[in-house]
Amino acid sequence: MFSRKRAIRELRKDQQAATELLQALPEMPLPQDPATTAGSATGGPAASEPAAQVDDFLPPDLRVPSRDELAGMMMRYDKPLVIDGEVRSCPQCGAYRDWVLLSVRDEVWLRCRAGHETLEPRLDPAWYNRNSGPMDRWHPTLEDGLKHLGH
Ligand SMILES: [Zn+2]
Known part of the structure; x- marks a missing residue:
């Protein structure tokens, strides 16, 4: 026979397990978030894209003098x-x-x-x-x- 206390204890255990699960679950995405942030921190790529734009910017810069020369x-x-x-x-x-x-x-x-x-x-x-x-x-x-x- 289950005592009421014991039943509650079991329930709490289940709850705790569920809570742990829930806590664990959000952490599943969490490592992914840092990963995506790291990915965008690899924003490295994102950072290199602006860098690429800077590279794209250079020719126009070079074009400025050459446009003057053109003039x-x-x-x-x-x-x-x-x-x-x-x-x-x-x-x-x-x-x-x-x-x-x-x-x-x-x-x-x-x-x-x-x-x-x-x-x-x-x-x-x-x-x-x-x-x-x-x-x-x-x-x-x-x-x-x-x-x-x-x-
Ligand atoms: Zn002439």
Whole structure:
């Protein structure tokens, strides 16, 4: 025969077991939670994604200077342009002075008064920089720059 006390004790035991089970159960997900947090702490991947975005960011950064280069630099070069001891003249109209020199990317272009543009492979940005003054102005367009330079 079960005494009432004993029955209650059994019940409590069952309850305790159930409670332990319940307590254990939430802990099952718990290790998973840290795992998922660790996974997102591997957010490492998440962190490397922003890093990848930073990597993606670099090219645009690099593009900024190259976009400036694309816009190019220009200067007037009124005197005859002597390259390798030879006066450079426009292959299209024969003009040999009143140039606008354009430094675009790694190239230097000659632009005569008539607007003919000729690539001058013997000149490079280093030469351009040696011969140009400091950039004092930024022109939104080539035309604007040319106008400013009187072309
Ligand atoms: Zn010309």
